[in-house]
Amino acid sequence: MKFSKTNLDSVIIVEPDVFGDHRGWFMETYNESNFLKAGISVKFVQDNQSFSAAKGTLRGLHYQLNPKAQTKLVRCTRGSIFDVAVDIRKGSPTYGNWFGVELSAENHKQLLVPKGFAHGFMTLTEDVEVQYKVDELYAPECDRGILWNDPTIGIEWPIDVEPILSEKDQKAPLLKNADNNFNYGA
Numbered sequence: 001m002k003f004s005k006t007n008l009d010s011v012i013i014v015e016p017d018v019f020g021d022h023r024g025w026f027m028e029t030y031n032e033s034n035f036l037k038a039g040i041s042v043k044f045v046q047d048n049q050s051f052s053a054a055k056g057t058l059r060g061l062h063y064q065l066n067p068k069a070q071t072k073l074v075r076c077t078r079g080s081i082f083d084v085a086v087d088i089r090k091g092s093p094t095y096g097n098w099f100g101v102e103l104s105a106e107n108h109k110q111l112l113v114p115k116g117f118a119h120g121f122m123t124l125t126e127d128v129e130v131q132y133k134v135d136e137l138y139a140p141e142c143d144r145g146i147l148w149n150d151p152t153i154g155i156e157w158p159i160d161v162e163p164i165l166s167e168k169d170q171k172a173p174l175l176k177n178a179d180n181n182f183n184y185g186a
């Protein structure tokens, strides 16, 4: 299992070891001991899965406020997505900066999105399944969003068509107007 840093501290790309043979392949998709050895201490309590039928579906940018903030370990098990994390910790040297990476059933890559970061993805194919582990239970009262194309963040989404969005995501606020109780270093 390989852990790679990104331009955002604590946002990590995780690449499991894949064991192929004549039947196909096997991989450990999560291993607590490997994460602890990599200095990542997290206790996941919920697994999520979503299906998006159309290419260009965009889910995000989402996060849960403290005290229900979530660390997420995201992977794509069918098709392909462009997965994005945005630093929304006030006072962070990378506040408002984003990182994106292609996660796919093919490349087996995962993205660790820590508390204090908004998360979203755009599907790059049809019939996409995304699975992710979170370390806090769903708390709708703490569920918040930021507008996917907030110009102050400037995410370079890879498909230049109008994305398919939920009503909630269409109405999400800009980062500067979003509820935010994340402070860098807190």
Ligand SMILES: Cc1cn([C@H]2C[C@H](O)[C@@H](COP(=O)(O)OP(=O)(O)O[C@H]3O[C@H](C)C(=O)[C@H](O)[C@H]3O)O2)c(=O)[nH]c1=O
Binding pocket: 048, 050, 059, 060, 062, 063, 119, 120, 121, 137, 138, 166
């Ligand atoms: C997140 C969540 C949702 N739900 C229910 C609430 C709604 O009735 C329905 C769809 O929820 P939502 O539209 O928020 O789903 P997504 O747009 O896929 O949002 C998720 O996708 C983005 C990329 C994220 O990072 C978040 O984890 C999460 O917000 O599932 C639950 O019952 N439990 C949950 O943990």
